[in-house]
Amino acid sequence: xxxxxxxxxxxxxxxxxxxxxxxxxxxCRAGHVPTYLFPKPSEIATSLYTQWPVLLxxxxxxxxxxxxxxxxxxxxxxLIAFVFVQSKLIEVSxxxxxxxxxxxxxxxxxxxxxxxxxxxxxxxxxxxxxxxxFPIISNTTIGLRTVDPGLLSYFRMNKASRLEILLRLxxxxxxxxxxxxxxxxxxxxxxxxxxxxxxxxTGGRSAGLAYQILQAGFQLDIPLMFAALLLIAVTGVLLYxxxxxxxxxxxxxxHESAVAEER
Amino acid sequence: MIETERTGDGTNAQPPATGEPVVALSQVDKVFANxxxxxxxxxxRILPGExxxxxxxxxxxxxxxxxxxxxxIQPTSGEIRWWxxxxxxxxxxxxxxxxxxxxxxxxxxARVGANVRLPLELAGTPSSEIAxxxxxALAHVGLTKFEQHYPRxxxxxxxxxxxxxxSLVTNPDVLxxxxxxxxxxxxTRNKLDDDLVRLSIENHLTTVFVTYSLYEAVFLSxxxxxxxxxxxxxxxxxxxxxxxxxxxxxxxxxxxAQQCRALSExxxxxxxxxxxxxxx
Numbered sequence: 001x002x003x004x005x006x007x008x009x010x011x012x013x014x015x016x017x018x019x020x021x022x023x024x025x026x027x028c029r030a031g032h033v034p035t036y037l038f039p040k041p042s043e044i045a046t047s048l049y050t051q052w053p054v055l056l057x058x059x060x061x062x063x064x065x066x067x068x069x070x071x072x073x074x075x076x077x078x079l080i081a082f083v084f085v086q087s088k089l090i091e092v093s094x095x096x097x098x099x100x101x102x103x104x105x106x107x108x109x110x111x112x113x114x115x116x117x118x119x120x121x122x123x124x125x126x127x128x129x130x131x132x133x134f135p136i137i138s139n140t141t142i143g144l145r146t147v148d149p150g151l152l153s154y155f156r157m158n159k160a161s162r163l164e165i166l167l168r169l170x171x172x173x174x175x176x177x178x179x180x181x182x183x184x185x186x187x188x189x190x191x192x193x194x195x196x197x198x199x200x201x202t203g204g205r206s207a208g209l210a211y212q213i214l215q216a217g218f219q220l221d222i223p224l225m226f227a228a229l230l231l232i233a234v235t236g237v238l239l240y241x242x243x244x245x246x247x248x249x250x251x252x253x254x255h256e257s258a259v260a261e262e263r
Numbered sequence: 264m265i266e267t268e269r270t271g272d273g274t275n276a277q278p279p280a281t282g283e284p285v286v287a288l289s290q291v292d293k294v295f296a297n298x299x300x301x302x303x304x305x306x307x308r309i310l311p312g313e314x315x316x317x318x319x320x321x322x323x324x325x326x327x328x329x330x331x332x333x334x335x336i337q338p339t340s341g342e343i344r345w346w347x348x349x350x351x352x353x354x355x356x357x358x359x360x361x362x363x364x365x366x367x368x369x370x371x372x373a374r375v376g377a378n379v380r381l382p383l384e385l386a387g388t389p390s391s392e393i394a395x396x397x398x399x400a401l402a403h404v405g406l407t408k409f410e411q412h413y414p415r416x417x418x419x420x421x422x423x424x425x426x427x428x429x430s431l432v433t434n435p436d437v438l439x440x441x442x443x444x445x446x447x448x449x450x451t452r453n454k455l456d457d458d459l460v461r462l463s464i465e466n467h468l469t470t471v472f473v474t475y476s477l478y479e480a481v482f483l484s485x486x487x488x489x490x491x492x493x494x495x496x497x498x499x500x501x502x503x504x505x506x507x508x509x510x511x512x513x514x515x516x517x518x519x520a521q522q523c524r525a526l527s528e529x530x531x532x533x534x535x536x537x538x539x540x541x542x543x
Contacts, residue, residue, distance in 0.1 A: 159385070168370075
């Protein structure tokens with residue numbers, strides 16, 4: 001029963017995907033839709049194949065910025081969350097600025113950052129980090145505060161130190177929240193990287209997938225645009241699946257969100 | 264208002280508990296931060312080997328009293344002495360307190376064994392000693408086979424037994440229990456009550472037990488402290504006329520029924536004597 005369910009979860013979306021691609025191909029052929037308006041899947045696949053070296057280079061560039069931004073966001077965001085929970089005063093003083101960084105559209109800030117920071121890769125990474133960091137800060141802060149009051153009393157009754165309470169109680173309690181933050185942040189890091197590339201790309205200073213989309217648009221190479229778009233989407237999905245696997249590995253034994261349903 | 268009623272023929276069936284009180288409260292009261300009076304000044308002495316239940320209508324301060332004894336909260340005035348001293352020397356050999364909450368309060372991310380091990384690790388017990396003591400505590404509550412399970416894989420009763428194993432692993436002298444079996448069904452509760460009687464005797468425990476159930480109070484206790492509410496105070500004490508080693512036979516006996524009835528009458532009187540929220 002369980003195996004059937006897993007098979008269904010894999011097979012059903014694939015069947016839908018193949019059907020959509022087939023309809024798309026047939027529809028474009030039947031309606032004689034010109035490639036420069038809307039390319040057929042086969043043309044996109046051809047473009048993906050022939051332009052592969054360029055695309056791979058662009059993918060690598062985008063991925064590097066995304067991963068760098070994600071790692072920095074996780075490290076810095078977690079540290080900020082730890083500082084926040086140390087004192088309510090620190091949190092109320094600084095939290096509004098974390099919100100400010102989150103709500104200001106990155107498209108509006110990116111030109112400034114790109115202008116100020118000469119190195120393109122660093123400026124792109126900063127942009128992506130700025131958006132990715134917020135869910136890490138807010139989720140980890142909530143997680144570190146969401147401790148079973150009974151367990152907290154129990155630790156205090158057993159004369160546990162602040163450090164012991166942090167390591168043995170607060171961090172494990174925060175883990176599900178932190179991992180949910182990671183899931184959101186991984187997606188946001190990619191979005192941040194792509195948006196920043198667009199902004200930098202209009203100034204001719206970028207090499208990532210978004211830059212490829214921009215360039216392909218200028219040259220009316222629509223299949224290449226789609227191919228680059230496809231790679232961005234696949235990257236996003238892979239990042240997401242990686243986070244799901246990480247969550248499963250860390251929480252699978254005990255947390256309701258990750259425990260496989262029984263019976 | 265405080266009086267002690269001797270039941271049966273007026274004598275204690277077990278030898279009266281003697282010695283220096285384990286916990287002694289003198290004129291202890293508690294006024295909460297919001298100005299509400301939780302407890303009138305009360306005196307209470309818990310002697311070694313006693314099983315004392317605190318029972319009474321809601322708002323009578325029985326949980327507050329237990330938390331005062333556990334030093335989880337501080338009295339507004341009055342004095343609490345543990346083994347004749349202050350709380351600083353509680354926790355040394357022969358002077359250990361253990362608290363069992365209403366909920367099992369287990370760490371969901373840790374296996375049963377790791378949960379039971381926690382107080383030993385926090386106390387810095389040598390690791391060579393930990394394994395054998397955890398095994399002994401789990402054997403006491405019949406959970407040896409479940410050491411590698413996670414709390415979510417256990418039933419409510421088994422989680423509570425894990426919690427009890429965790430409190431026994433430190434070899435406590437005093438067990439403080441705040442309605443520990445309140446959330447369990449009656450069958451499981453009776454089973455755990457039986458276990459508790461056995462564990463108390465085997466481990467020479469002194470126990471203070473908060474409960475809503477007068478049947479549970481009569482079955483477990485050597486002495487029942489009946490409290491009244493608004494303001495919280497000790498209304499009357501009731502000594503259970505039965506040797507401490509009790510079994511299913513006691514639960515179904517007429518002696519049990521008679522004492523439940525007597526306690527029930529005291530409880531009804533306590534409920535009548537309980538005021539409203541107004542401050543006297």
